[in-house]
Amino acid sequence: MYDLLKGLRVIEASSFVAAPSCGLYLMQMGAEVIRIDPIGGGPDFHRWPRAPGGASLYWEGLNKGKKSIALNLSQPEGRELAAALVTAPGPNAGLLVTNYPLKSFLAHDRLAARRPDLISVRVMGWSDGTNAVDYTVNAAVGLPQITGPAGLDGPVNHVLPAWDLLTGSQAAFALLAAERLRRSSGRGQEIRLSLADVAITTLGNLGQIAEVELGGVDRPRIGNYIYGTFGRDFVTADGKRVMVVAITAKQWSSLVVSLDLGAAVADLETELRVSFEEEGARYVHRERLASLVAAKAGSLNLRHLAEAFDRSGVCWSQYRTLSEALSDDQRFSAQNPVLADVHHPSKEHYRTPGSAAIVIGETRRASPCAPRLGEHTHELLAAILGIPDTEIHQLQERGIVATHLDD
Numbered sequence: 001m002y003d004l005l006k007g008l009r010v011i012e013a014s015s016f017v018a019a020p021s022c023g024l025y026l027m028q029m030g031a032e033v034i035r036i037d038p039i040g041g042g043p044d045f046h047r048w049p050r051a052p053g054g055a056s057l058y059w060e061g062l063n064k065g066k067k068s069i070a071l072n073l074s075q076p077e078g079r080e081l082a083a084a085l086v087t088a089p090g091p092n093a094g095l096l097v098t099n100y101p102l103k104s105f106l107a108h109d110r111l112a113a114r115r116p117d118l119i120s121v122r123v124m125g126w127s128d129g130t131n132a133v134d135y136t137v138n139a140a141v142g143l144p145q146i147t148g149p150a151g152l153d154g155p156v157n158h159v160l161p162a163w164d165l166l167t168g169s170q171a172a173f174a175l176l177a178a179e180r181l182r183r184s185s186g187r188g189q190e191i192r193l194s195l196a197d198v199a200i201t202t203l204g205n206l207g208q209i210a211e212v213e214l215g216g217v218d219r220p221r222i223g224n225y226i227y228g229t230f231g232r233d234f235v236t237a238d239g240k241r242v243m244v245v246a247i248t249a250k251q252w253s254s255l256v257v258s259l260d261l262g263a264a265v266a267d268l269e270t271e272l273r274v275s276f277e278e279e280g281a282r283y284v285h286r287e288r289l290a291s292l293v294a295a296k297a298g299s300l301n302l303r304h305l306a307e308a309f310d311r312s313g314v315c316w317s318q319y320r321t322l323s324e325a326l327s328d329d330q331r332f333s334a335q336n337p338v339l340a341d342v343h344h345p346s347k348e349h350y351r352t353p354g355s356a357a358i359v360i361g362e363t364r365r366a367s368p369c370a371p372r373l374g375e376h377t378h379e380l381l382a383a384i385l386g387i388p389d390t391e392i393h394q395l396q397e398r399g400i401v402a403t404h405l406d407d
Contacts (some may be wrong), residue, residue, distance in 0.1 A: 002357075002362050002365075004029045005029045007092045011096050012097045014097060016044050018164040019123040020168070021169070022172045028354060036069055039071065039401075045373070051348045053346060053347060057348075063371065064342075064352065066370070067371055068377075069377045071377075073105075075400060083114065085385065086118070087111055096111070099123040099124070108122070112188055117187065121178075127196060127197050146221055148223070175191070228280065231243070232244065232290050234298070236305050240319075255293070259292075338354060338355075340354065
C-alpha cells in the first residue's frame with residue numbers, strides 16, 4: 001500500500017470481481033475507498049472460498065483496506081444516504097465505482113443533478129446493460145473453442161476470470177484519467193465499461209480479430225503449445241513436468257545450448273531448409289523440435305535439468321500446485337514484500353498481497369485487512385454527512401443503517 005493517491009475519496013457500490021478490484025487497486029495506491037454495503041452483505045459476501053468459520057476469503061481478498069458502511073438500500077432513506085455519500089462536497093470526492101444497473105438509484109444523471117462534476121465508472125456485462133459475467137463473455141468471444149487439446153470436441157473454460165480483472169484495471173485507469181481532466185476543467189464524466197467490450201478489444205489488440213478476418217478461419221486448438229512460437233510442457237526422467245518457452249532468438253539459443261542440441265537442430269534446419277532463428281519457423285515445425293527437446297529433457301531428472309537450464313538462461317518453470325508454490329518457492333515466501341501475514345475479520349491469519357507494483361523510493365506498507373461489514377458506518381455518517389450521534393442511533397434503531405455489532 002502506498003500514498004500516491006492519498007486524499008482521494010472513492011465510493012464503491014459493487015459486488016463480484018471487476019468493480020471491487022478497481023476499488024482495491026485504487027486503495028492500494030492510497031485512495032480512501034468506501035464500500036456501500038447492503039445490510040447483511042451483497043450477493044458476493046458469502047462466496048467461496050471460505051474460511052473454516054464460514055467467512056468468505058474471496059470477499060476479504062477483494063475488499064482489503066476499504067471502509068464499509070452498511071445501509072438498508074431497499075428503503076428510500078438508505079438510498080438517500082448512499083446518494084449523499086457519493087455526491088458529498090470536496091475537490092477530491094465525487095468519485096463513484098459501481099456495477100449497479102444503469103437505471104438504479106445510483107444512475108449517473110440522478111447523481112450528477114446533485115453534483116455536476118461527479119465522475120462515475122460503471123462496470124457492466126454487455127455495453128447495452130444486458131446481464132453477463134466473465135464466463136459467459138468468454139464463451140461469446142470464442143476462446144473456449146480454441147482452448148484445450150487438439151482434436152477435442154466441445155469448449156474448455158478457463159479458471160481465471162481474465163475479463164473481470166482486466167476490466168477492473170481499466171476502470172481504475174479510466175477513473176484517474178477522468179479525475180485528472182476534472183482538475184483542469186471542472187467537468188464530470190460518466191464512464192461505462194463492459195466486460196464484453198474489454199474482451200473483444202483485447203482480442204483485437206492481440207491481432208486475433210485481424211487473424212480471423214484476413215485468414216477466414218478460426219485459430220485451431222494446439223494443446224499446450226504456445227501459438228506462433230516455441231513453447232510446451234515436457235516431462236523429466238523422474239516424472240516432473242516443466243514448461244519451456246523460447247520466444248526470442250536468445251531464448252531459443254539458450255535452450256539449444258542447455259540440452260546440447262546444436263548438431264541435431266542444425267541437421268533439421270538443413271533438412272527443412274529453414275532457420276530456427278526465425279520464430280515462425282519454430283512454431284511451424286514445433287512437433288519436430290519438441291521431439292528433440294522431449295528426448296533430452298526426458299533423459300534428465302529435474303535437478304540436473306534445472307541446473308542445465310539455469311546455467312544457460314533458459315526461460316522455464318516447473319509445474320506446481322499453488323500449495324507447492326507457497327511452500328517451496330522462496331519468491332512467494334513471507335520475505336516477498338508483496339505478501340504479508342495479516343489477521344482478518346474471519347479470525348484467520350494468512351499471507352495477504354498488497355499492490356503488485358513496486359514504487360521505487362516510496363515506502364510500502366503491509367496490506368491492511370478487509371473491513372467488517374458496516375465497521376465504519378457511524379464514523380462515515382458523522383464525518384462526511386455531519387449526522388449527529390443521536391440521529392445515527394435512531395437510524396440504527398429503525399434498521400436504515402447498521403454497524404458490525406448489528407451483523
